Amino acid sequence: MSLFQLQGRTAIVTGGSSGIGLACVELLLEAGAAVAFCGRNEERLRSAEAQLRQRFPTAKLLAEVCNVLDAQSVKAFAAASERALGAASVLINNAGQGRVSTFHDTSDDAWTEELNLKFFSVIHPVRAFKAQLQGQADAAIVCVNSLLASQPEPHMVATSAARAGVMNLVRSMATEFAPDGIRVNGILIGLVxxxxxxxxxxxxxxxxxxxxxxxxxxxxxxxxxxxxxGLPIEAARAILFLASPLSAYTTGSHIDVSGGLSRHA
Structure with a gap:
């Protein structure tokens, strides 16, 4: 049995066709989970799926094109994964890249775009999968966040502000979802x-x-x-810990995966 005890469980990974998301899919499959992952770029998604099926020929795997900023698209993904693999017990929200801009040169549209991306890439999947999660033993949500949430950079002002909001959101969801048996945690990545x-x-x-x-x-x-x-697999290992029963008494927390870049205790 895997150390992480994920046999018989279904895990969902958004943004799973490359980078940290793809590394998460690989680790989850190695741990025995059935995995559904999504991405916006169909070519990249199918390429990742082909590589995974070659490496894990007997794995229960679903790859779906999905835009996490489109609520209906995420609902369709949730329904498809439940039909194919059963109810999810793990949800990994893997948001997109950062925006380089200062306060002076960040337009209203850029602010709106960045805040919308960082918040609704979490909100839509949580809404779509929450009913599945709350029916599972030791359900877990893990959000991929950035060290910018606690250590903002002036040249990434919009992303820093949005990341701080997501860290707060994780804590709020952890408190609200605890009675439903759902743990909510995150990681803070540095330069990966x-x-x-x-x-x-x-x-x-x-x-x-x-x-x-x-x-x-x-x-x-x-x-x-x-x-x-850092390497994507190093971030994925921290995510896997938070998604597994090894962290059963951990919720509302973040693991720092920044190579010591954090200046905060």
Whole structure:
């Protein structure tokens, strides 16, 4: 039996076709869970699905195109996953990337877009899956959040504010959902390798640096004590812990996965 005891359970991962979300799907399948994951880009979603089915040929797996900002799309995803895999007992909300902008150059439309993305990428899936979750033993919701929630950056003002709101939302849901037997937690990530960082690497000025050298330099500039960027799988391991019975007495909390970047105790 897996250390994380997820056999016979169904897990949902939003934004699961790449990065941290895909790493979560892989770990959940390794732990014996049935997994439904979604993404907006169908080509990337199908590519991820094909790789997973090759690696886990007997796994119970569902991949669906879904826009988490569209309530009806999320409801359809919830219904499809329940039909295919049974009621969900784990929901992992994996929100999108950050917005680089200061207060001066963030327009009203940009504020609206960022707040809408960060909040409703959590709100819509929780609404759609809550009825399934509350009927399961040790149900868990885990939200992927950023260290910006507690350590804001002026060049990412909208994202920092939105992330802080999501951290508050996690705590509020944890208190409200506790009587329903649903735990709600999150992780706060620092700089984690992603497509966004890969694109910045491709646009770098220091053409003589390879990926490992460039990211080491970046980690030094950002004062990351561990001296490197995190890996998606490292964030996924923290998520898996919070999704599993190993964290059965933990709710309303966040795990720091930032390589020591946090300046707060």
């Amino acid at each position: 390798e992603s497509g966004q960082w890969r694109r910045r690497f491709e646009a770098r000025e220091e053409r003589d640096l390879d990926w490992s050298q460039w990211t080491a330099q970046l980690a030094h500039k950002k004062h990351i004590p561990l001296g490197r960027l």
